[in-house]
């Protein structure tokens with residue numbers, strides 16, 4: 157629909173073209189492109205004289221065009237342009253014919269006055285305006301009709317944005333253009349310098365690659381816009397076109413490197429592909445240099461540039477698609493930049509191929525596209541750098557936190573290790589101390605036992621001597637003497653038992669496994685046996701309610717009780733009473749041994765249970781201070797406790813054993 161509308165418009169314009177361009181009194185700027193007619197000269201041999209002959213004049217024609225500006229598409233052939241003018245009375249005579257198109261390689265203009273009666277028209281070569289970046293001619297128009305003939309040739313495509321301007325408006329227009337270009341290239345230059353400096357200082361290669369890409373593209377554009385000095389060697393079409401093409405080719409190589417580095421394609425083939433196309437661009441640049449310097453014809457070059465553009469476009473498109481799936485905002489900007497570039501190139505191509513009209517905006521499509529892309533590219537890099545820096549900082553922070561955690565963990569482990577080592581060391585030293593104590597105990601126990609032996613042995617010796625003497629004297633007290641000897645031997649047996657039990661006692665770590673014992677009979681038996689040995693004391697088992705069977709380690713408990721009875725007899729005066737009382741209170745078996753001796757001073761009642769502690773170390777009473785610790789150990793092993801106290805009535809000591817009852821049936 158739009159297309160047919162455009163065609164209709166073009167047709168209408170071509171019909172209008174037949175009319176003259178009328179220069180009126182106040183005319184300042186006239187776009188004359190819609191009014192020109194064209195003569196195609198493929199041979200390039202025609203001269204202005206040939207044109208003025210009647211046959212050639214008829215061949216001028218108005219080709220169909222899109223929009224106001226005439227676009228002849230891709231052509232390097234010579235074309236003649238005919239422009240019919242009519243100067244109205246009072247209109248300015250001095251005009252400038254402006255042809256602001258970059259690809260014009262050759263142009264010359266002639267003014268032909270309208271024939272006076274009978275005279276042949278004489279063409280006048282118009283002077284070209286010096287120092288101007290495009291082609292423009294000064295025209296002094298006669299009043300009435302005149303024709304301008306323009307011979308033009310292009311180095312690629314031919315578009316004719318022809319304008320007739322008064323000198324004043326031409327200068328103003330050119331100044332405006334130059335100002336815009338200065339703004340554009342100035343901004344681009346600042347962006348590039350900033351990128352290079354920033355990239356260099358911060359070691360961000362993307363900035364440098366971007367600057368390379370945009371730098372060469374900018375240089376090519378600069379040349380393409382004819383902004384080099386009009387007197388420089390670059391003004392020659394061959395050199396200007398050559399350097400411009402080289403600029404774009406090198407920019408292509410940088411663009412590939414930049415895209416590779418920015419998008420970091422995951423697929424190796426894509427990465428290699430971008431690298432390869434980058435190298436091909438560099439080779440293309442060399443080939444163009446060769447062609448430009450030696451003016452050699454390189455036929456494949458015609459196809460290399462569009463071919464490479466399509467190939468690189470496909471690869472970049474694929475890489476962008478992959479990156480798009482990875483997300484992230486900087487990739488979006490990068491995509492946008494390429495969209496701008498592609499759109500610019502696409503519009504320019506379509507315009508060149510006459511699919512789009514050649515308005516001012518579209519004539520600058522590439523420049524606008526590159527400018528927008530430059531902004532988006534720099535935004536993309538900025539965001540990527542920002543993103544990467546954040547990621548780096550986060551990673552650093554994370555690793556610092558991890559390190560801190562590790563340090564804390566190590567410190568904790570160290571503390572634990574230290575604690576374990578301390579505990580183990582303590583345990584070891586405890587074990588050593590206990591080992592040492594046991595050894596000492598063993599030695600002292602031996603000493604005590606040997607000391608204790610003497611007593612019963614002395615009794616046996618005395619009793620047998622007395623028995624001998626009494627037998628000699630005919631006195632029969634054998635029964636009494638035998639009883640004493642038996643008691644002494646039993647005491648000896650008990651000492652042996654004590655000896656044997658001591659080892660066992662030291663090896664028992666926890667509670668004992670008791671055997672059921674009928675307490676009443678057991679107590680009676682112990683007291684009974686003590687009578688024979690401690691005949692200087694009256695040992696009494698006080699009446700008590702029946703106790704029944706209790707689980708105890710009988711041999712050990714017997715030793716404990718005998719120790720208490722022994723001590724009671726040892727430390728109390730002869731002929732006094734030693735009483736044994738057994739009760740069961742609150743689930744505990746309580747056995748008390750009371751005497752009528754001096755008793756134990758209150759502050760020493762705990763001390764006496766320590767090993768080798770004696771209240772009076774110089775006492776003639778035999779002993780080594782191991783009896784009570786022995787009792788305590790036995791009672792502890794039964795899960796009970798032993799205490800020393802006063803008797804209920806009067807002086808004397810009262811030792812009480814309390815052990816929890818493990819009731820048992822016998």
Ligand code: ADP
Nearest residue numbers: 723724727764770771779780781782783784809
């Ligand atoms: P040993 O009797 O061999 O000295 P013990 O460990 O049996 O050792 O007793 C420790 C100390 O307690 C004794 O030296 C003694 O001074 C005191 N002792 C023990 N029993 C009595 C008691 N019934 N009356 C007074 N003092 C006692």
